[in-house]
Amino acid sequence: MILFKWIGTILCLIGIGLTSVNIYPANIFLSLIGSFIWTMAGIYQRDMPLILVEAAAVAMYFFGVVLYIANELTKWF
Numbered sequence: 001m002i003l004f005k006w007i008g009t010i011l012c013l014i015g016i017g018l019t020s021v022n023i024y025p026a027n028i029f030l031s032l033i034g035s036f037i038w039t040m041a042g043i044y045q046r047d048m049p050l051i052l053v054e055a056a057a058v059a060m061y062f063f064g065v066v067l068y069i070a071n072e073l074t075k076w077f
Contacts, residue, residue: 008033008036011033015032016031018030019031025065028061028068029065031057032061032065035054035061038050042054
């Protein structure tokens with residue numbers, strides 16, 4: 001579990017770093033994966049505040065991914 005949480009932390013921090021230098025969409029994808037890992041850690045530990053904040057982050061990042069894909073698809077048509 002410790003390694004799992006460290007991987008999630010590293011991915012979230014890389015996503016934050018990429019956001020700070022405006023590297024898009026890699027920031028969203030890495031943050032999505034990192035937050036998903038932390039959501040799973042919260043579920044495993046039965047930590048409701050952690051589950052809530054990370055699940056909300058996953059939902060927002062997922063929405064950003066959907067918007068990115070939709071925007072890219074409209075360029076083809």
